Amino acid sequence: MSLSPVYITGTSIFLPNNPVPSEEMEDYLGFINGKPSKSRKIVLRNNGIETRYYALKKGGEPTHTNAELAAEAIRGLFKDDPSGMTKIDVMTSGTSSPDQLMPSHGVMVHGCLPELGAIEVISPAGNCCAGMHALKYAYLSIRSGEAHRAVSSGSELMSLVMRSGVFEEEVQHLIDLHENPYVAFKKEFLRWMLSDGAGAFLLEDKPAATGLSLRLDWIDGVSYAGEMDTCMYQGGEKDEEGHFKGFKLYDSEGLIHESVFSVKQDIGLLSDNIVPLGGRKVKEIFERRGLTVDDVDWFLPHISSEFFKSKIFEVMEVLGRGIPYEKWFMNLSRLGNVGAASIYLMVHELLHSGKLKKGERLLLLVPESARFSYMFAMLTVV
Structure with missing residues (x-):
């Protein structure tokens, strides 16, 4: 059986509301225990993020669901030809922050896009790699000849679980126990790292009639x-020996007092391993x-x-594979870490920057610290 070539013929992104500068973050996320964070400036100084996007109003009121963010990005693929939405064979949607445990994120996105039909x-499922996993399923569907046109998306809505209210019960519990009323750094760290947004690709078995394709x-x-x-985890906790305990093993009081549904990061494990393991796969x-x-x-x-x-x-x-910085392309400082959507945002911006020339090749790298997964892809400009 011959394999079909696969082309990204369209890209689209959706970033909710206006960019939020670092000094205004707590206007949206709120103050834990009514006090400004002591760690915010330290984390921001190291991560280099200057602005990000939240699907929130000031004060923390939501403006979008995750499914709506993804749907807006997908709809943007067809802004010049809305009828194209009726010609899609497969839709894949990856995220680490679905709006619910069930139904799946993808079908909720589909529910926002009735024009796609059946x-x-x-x-x-997963974390940052979920957007790339969505891309790979769409790619394989076309590569195998099972589909001719597919849409893949990556989206995140992390701001809702970074609002101060998620942590207030834990803080109050610590006060009642006469303990230090500060949320552990592994929980607060990610409040200053994560952003909201979505991106989408249109994939076909032939390049676009006009313009550049990948x-x-x-x-x-x-x-x-x-x-x-x-x-990196949510909906569970690690004990002192490192054993993981999922949310189903907690009683209702434990879920609240330990803010189990906050997003957490084992900083030491991350720093020691995320880059060397990725380097192993690159080699x-x-x-x-x-x-x-x-x-x-x-x-x-x-x-x-x-x-x-x-x-x-x-x-x-x-490893002998050092890529000069002049070949690097990132937008972290302006858009923040948008997890499963980040690679979509980078590809979209570069594709529409006017910098690409036919024949050039793009190497994509997406690491995922959740339990150390990595996705790589190579694109050629045509």
Whole structure:
């Protein structure tokens, strides 16, 4: 059976409301225990994020659901040809912050897009890699000949679980116990890291009739969960030995007093492992595919913090795969860390920047600290 080529023929993004500068973050997320955060400036100084987007009004009132963010990005693919929405075979939607446990995120996005009609819908679960998993399913659907046109999306709505109200019961409980009423850094850290937004790609088995398209040459992924502990998590907690306890094992009082549904990060585990493990996979991919640094014209790494930029460069350089900074393209400082949507936002911006030339190749890297997974892809401008 011959395999069909796959092209990204359209991109679209949706960023809710206006950009939020760092000094206004607590106007939207609120103050924990009524006091400004002591860690905010420290975290922001290291992550390099200057503005981000929230699906919130000042004071914390929501303006969108996650499904609505993704639907707006998908609808944007067809702003010049709304009838194109009736010609989609498959829709895939990845996120780490669905609006509910059930139904799946994808079908809720589909529910916001009745104009798509009855189609196949896939909902990859996970964290930052979920958007790339959605892309891979769409890619494989077309590559196999099972579909001719597919849409993939990545979206996040993390701000709702970063609002101060999520932590107030825990803080009050600590006060009642005469303990220090401060939320653990592993919980507060991510309040200053994560943003809201969505991006979408239109994939087809032939390039667009006009303008540039991106041929999707390959997508590779790997999980190191077999050798690594849980690092970023929500809906559970780690004990002192590192064992993970999911929310179903808590009683109602424990869920509230320990703010189990806040998003947490094991900072030490993250810092020691996220870059070296990614470097291991880079080495394997380059060797297996016979690639050199000269084969990469643009490098689009999704990183949560500018802190990791030099570390990624150093690891790749040691491996003999150091990609010069002039080939890097990121928008973290302006858009923030939008998880599963971030790679969509970067590709969209670069594609519409006027910088790309036919024949150039883009290497995408998306790491996921949840339990250390990585996704890579190579695109060629056509």
